[in-house]
Amino acid sequence: MNIAIFGGSFNPVHLDHITIANKLVDELNLDKLYIMPTFVAPHKRGDSVVSGADRLQMLKLAFENNDKIIVSNYELEKGGISYSYQTVEHIYNALKPTNLYFIVGSDMLDNFPTWKYPEKILSLATLVLVERRNGEFDDEKSIAVIKSKFNKTVKKVQVYGETISSTKIRVYKKLGLPLDDMLPFSVEKYLLQNDLYLEDSLYSYVKLNLPLKRRYHVAGVIILAVSLAKKLGVDTKKAEISALLHDIAKYENPDNVVGFIYDKDMPKDIIHQYLGEYIARTKLGVYDEEVLLAIKYHTTGRPNMTLLEKIIYVADIIEPSRKFAGVEPLREEVKKDFDRGFKICLEEIVEFLIEGGGEVYPLTLDALNYYKEN
Ligand SMILES: [Fe+2]
Ligand SMILES: [Fe+2]
Structure with a gap:
């Protein structure tokens, strides 16, 4: 019997998850694929993770009528922190499969060695990486680390060509961007009927003040910045807010904003970073100094930037909707x-x-000179 465990927060489940699940069943010749939504403590949910009951219900809607795919509530029922080694042991002991596979994404593979008892997982299951294009992670490096640390190989299943992520759905929804072809119809309906992923006041401000095209750009910056923040150990909430607000002043006339003082000779393209910071601080109640700095220098850069400032600077340049010649090598x-x-x-x-x-x-030249030496 071939069994696989496909865990994740599924917040929410989307069409790529379905494509991936079907591909896994085919390529690994699975008898059963266990979809395992993880428990997220209520106090850790913030405004971005919906309840386990909602996530489970959406998964059931997405995978109904597929008898090889089982949506498991094991980790949700158990509550508390679920360690993957416990889930792997549970499934192994319950089913005694010939082959047990544990599915991971690039981000999980990247930090796999830091998990609790990774060797226990590897003694019972084979890791299967769902390989996507255009990720922020260097998969080959992660695979090499696992090979040298645990002497185990990682199987790869390629699912190329898609760009959907749960983060993208949440961000698009909050920015009022269409969710076309991202969710099964039943899940999209559930999400609307249950008022899931509603925007807060900062998202509302951006939705009201930026045109559609700019909101696509902002969404791209948020998604990339959050992913980079996660990878680099930076507060993801700060990355999200900085990215969300970085261009709020792009369409604002600086002379109409009371109290904003600026050098009239400043190039137009530059003003919006300072004005954006001013609006965030004085009108939107953003007090976090790191967030304000990330907005304030996102166009020019400056010497000695914080890691968050660098993340916003970079994400602004290479987010997925940027198409200039040479962007691809930069992403690499x-x-x-x-x-x-x-x-x-x-x-x-x-x-x-x-x-x-x-x-x-x-200021950009100062930054350039500074980073030549630092
Ligand atoms: Fe900008
Ligand atoms: Fe921007």
């Missing part, structure tokens, strides 16, 4: 080595500005 650099990638972004922007005959803002 950032994926391989964030700090190096950041420096290359900065250099390329300066080059681009000079080639275009435009002026390079002094």
